[in-house]
Amino acid sequence: MARAAIPGGLSARRAWRPARLLERRVESASATTLVLDVTDWPGHLPGQHVDVRLTADDGYTATRSYSLAAPAEGDRVEVTVQRVPDGEVSPFLCDVFQVGDAVELRGPVGGWFVWRPDQPGPVLLVAGGSGVVPLMAMLRARPAVGPPFRLVYSARQPDDVIYREELAALAGTDGVDVRHVFTRRGAPVGADGADGADGADGAGHVRPPGRLRSADLEGAGWGPADAPTCYVCGPTGFVEAAATILASAGHDAARIRTERFGPTGS
Amino acid sequence: MQGQDSAENSGEEPVGGAGLDGNVLAGPLSEVFAVDITTAVGRCRGCGTSSAIATLRVHGPQPGLVGRCPGCDDVLLRIVRTPDAVWLDLGGLISLRIPAAG
Numbered sequence: 001m002a003r004a005a006i007p008g009g010l011s012a013r014r015a016w017r018p019a020r021l022l023e024r025r026v027e028s029a030s031a032t033t034l035v036l037d038v039t040d041w042p043g044h045l046p047g048q049h050v051d052v053r054l055t056a057d058d059g060y061t062a063t064r065s066y067s068l069a070a071p072a073e074g075d076r077v078e079v080t081v082q083r084v085p086d087g088e089v090s091p092f093l094c095d096v097f098q099v100g101d102a103v104e105l106r107g108p109v110g111g112w113f114v115w116r117p118d119q120p121g122p123v124l125l126v127a128g129g130s131g132v133v134p135l136m137a138m139l140r141a142r143p144a145v146g147p148p149f150r151l152v153y154s155a156r157q158p159d160d161v162i163y164r165e166e167l168a169a170l171a172g173t174d175g176v177d178v179r180h181v182f183t184r185r186g187a188p189v190g191a192d193g194a195d196g197a198d199g200a201d202g203a204g205h206v207r208p209p210g211r212l213r214s215a216d217l218e219g220a221g222w223g224p225a226d227a228p229t230c231y232v233c234g235p236t237g238f239v240e241a242a243a244t245i246l247a248s249a250g251h252d253a254a255r256i257r258t259e260r261f262g263p264t265g266s
Numbered sequence: 267m268q269g270q271d272s273a274e275n276s277g278e279e280p281v282g283g284a285g286l287d288g289n290v291l292a293g294p295l296s297e298v299f300a301v302d303i304t305t306a307v308g309r310c311r312g313c314g315t316s317s318a319i320a321t322l323r324v325h326g327p328q329p330g331l332v333g334r335c336p337g338c339d340d341v342l343l344r345i346v347r348t349p350d351a352v353w354l355d356l357g358g359l360i361s362l363r364i365p366a367a368g
Contacts, residue, residue: 049289049292049293050293051293051294063293063327064327065289065290065292065293106293106296107293109292109293109296109302110289110292110302110304110320111292111302111304111305112288112289112292112302112304112305112318112319112320112321113289113320236286236287258287258321259287259289259320260286260287260289261286261287
């Protein structure tokens with residue numbers, strides 16, 4: 001492993017690691033999961049991310065940060081990329097990047113927006129759009145006998161839901177609650193969020209399309225007194241709205257962790 | 267709540283993971299610091315607000331990353347990577363409290 005310091009300069013401690021695409025999975029019309037084999041991957045915590053660097057033939061480079069979507073399996077890591085039509089990097093990764101192609105990764109990085117399996121208390125995950133990716137890494141890392149987890153996942157419509165089948169399966173797991181919020185079209189039925197014609201949920205209630213509201217984040221076992229750690233990830237406006245709802249409900253600001261992203265630099 | 271709608275409308279669905287807050291500084295700063303700086307708490311020279319670096323508003327990535335105070339929007343830090351150097355400006359911070367073991 002090349003970890004030697006550059007004399008008189010920056011160390012190569014966080015050197016870029018070569019990686020290769022092993023597999024790709026289409027998750028929705030605009031999201032693709034990339035499974036990468038990364039040389040000497042040291043493992044990571046759920047919520048951490050990687051910087052991905054692409055280098056063109058002429059030496060031009062572009063770097064973007066992506067959340068890790070799942071626990072590592074040896075040198076195998078997963079990221080889920082949302083294609084942004086006018087983006088510089090995401091259309092390449094989603095449409096052009098082929099199995100066997102090379103890329104460079106730096107990471108894992110980030111210690112703020114992480115869930116540590118030994119930390120106490122329930123976990124409330126609030127996702128807007130592809131903000132579900134690091135939260136999915138946390139759900140996937142939850143042990144079978146673990147603290148209660150609830151995912152509240154806001155998407156425009158049922159077709160935009162990433163990890164749909166796996167979330168439906170997880171929703172039937174003891175201690176895991178998955179709730180869908182659709183902002184444009186569709187009404188969740190039951191805990192698995194299937195798109196029901198009558199718009200009724202498992203308890204007979206209707207959750208019509210609309211933006212996230214305080215009632216979506218309430219419920220027995222999920223109040224401020226239950227002291228959940230709240231992880232909110234999504235576009236900036238969504239994160240601000242969700243964090244405001246949680247703070248207004250009385251959740252301690254120290255237990256609200258946020259990660260924002262948005263339509264620039266894609 | 268208007269913000270959410272505009273965020274969802276403006277760039278269509280947002281970027282998968284491309285950061286807009288201080289979490290995205292973790293990689294670039296890892297080249298310079300021995301520990302993760304995004305969990306450190308910086309104090310703004312302008313308004314005195316203390317914020318975890320992960321919670322800064324960040325603009326970039328070109329020509330560099332600029333981190334602004336969530337309290338007053340002053341520039342707290344800038345980081346620019348050239349082919350042979352990292353330029354780091356922490357001029358907007360009066361202090362940086364870095365969690366240490368023990």
